[in-house]
Amino acid sequence: MMKKYTIICFIGILCQSFGQWMPVEIPTKSSFRALKSLGQEIWAGGTQGTFGHSSDAGKTWRFMQIPGAEKLDFRDLVILNKQDVLLMSAGPSEEGKASIWHTLDAGENWKIVFEKKEPGFFFDCMQWDINQQEGWLLADPIQQKLTLFQIRNNIFTQIDTANSPLLQPKEAFFAASGSSLSMQGDHLLLTGGGGTLARIYQKHNPKSAWNYTETNIPTGEAKGYFSIGSKNKKTFWAVGGDYRKLNESSIPILTTQDGGKSWQKLNDNPSFYMEKVIWAKPYWIVSGPSQSAAYHEKKKQWKNLGPSSYHNIIQVGEEIWGIGAKGQLGKISLSSIDKLFLAEK
Known part of the structure; x- marks a missing residue:
């Protein structure tokens, strides 16, 4: 059974000026980075083993803490169906923090379905293909080799990446917004930082080899690309920065129109660290803390x-x-953004 708290949040209608977020009060100060949806189902995951769930597109919410997970930080998740969800704990495996939790009853009960206890594992993000009923779990590189697990029927199989490109010293991926791994059908794209120069790794289909595009963009500790967003199978954006410098734009946005064969710098970039990018027609929307x-x-x-x-x-x-730190939850309508672009300068 769940413990600590089960809170239902009813969201009222508030006045909202053009282009401004409407905050939603929630009864927890846990910090959240995991956020995904499937239809009207929205799930969130955060620190202190806390998750949030709305089954009505955000009209009402409940937040719970999973017994036995109080020391865990859920950084990503996948929604299999209305009742069936996986939560990913990010943290060093030697500290018991590399685990995947599963519910079959919309969060009433949870159990660990996969974990790594040997040293060196740190889970970064998960992606799920609802049509193929399979997904991927990305972890930090081990001995400069890609560490990736395929998920099928709750079985996590580590992929042989012996022939994949050697990563740069100190290069890794960020367990930030669950989007350092992007999946479009069989096409996988990975991006991160920590190395000398930014790279984007790709695998176009199950039979193709991994390859990468190396840019001339310097990265380093705490600095790199945190998110890949897709408009379609050909058009992607990669965004990031330095998470220690929230109001600086330390690396440019990268774009591609040919499925990742070539990447270009966007000429005009916002001046802040970006942790997530999404396509919401007709806009690209970027967010950071x-x-x-x-x-x-x-x-x-x-x-x-x-x-x-x-x-x-x-x-x-x-x-x-x-969703963000210290229980920050909010929303903004596309119509509000529309009015912002239509408003006089």
Whole structure:
């Protein structure tokens, strides 16, 4: 059974100025980075073994703490169906923090279905293909080799990456917004930082080899690309920065229009660290723990969405939901963003 708290949050209608987030009060100060949706189902995961769930597109929420997981930080998740969810704990395996938790009853009960206890493992993010009913779990490199698990029927199989490219010394992936790994069908893209230069790793289909594009963009400790977002199978954005410098743009946004064969720097970049990027037609929306902004692709124009504290954002219907540190939850409507772009300068 669950313990500590089960809170239902009813969200009222509040006045909202153009382009401003509407905060939602929740009864926990846990910090959240995991946020995903499936239809009207929204799930969140955070520190102190806490998760949040809404089954009605955010109209009501409940937050719970999983018994036995109080020391864990759930950094990512996958939604299999309305009742069936996996939560990923990020942290050193030697400290008992590399584990995957599973519920079959919409969060009433949980059990560990996969964990690594030998030293060296640190889980970063998960992706799930609802059509193929399979997914991937990405972990930090071990001995500079990709560490990746395929998920099928709750069985986690480590992929042989002996012939994959050797990563740079200190290069790794970020357990930030669950989007350092992007999956479009069989096409996988990975991005991170910590090495000398930024790289984007790709595997185009099950039979193809891993390859990478090396940029001339310097990265380093705490600095690199934190998120890959996709508009379609050909168009991607990669965003990031230095998480120690929240109001600086230390690396450019990278874009591709040919499925990752070539990458270009976006000429105009917001001046803040970006932890998540999503496509929400007709906008690219980026967010970090200090600010967020929307880019109108046809107009080639940015609009700041105001101060925000959201590590992660997702689109649910006509709304963008964000979640972050110290129990920060909020939403902004696409119609509000539309009005921001239509408003006089």
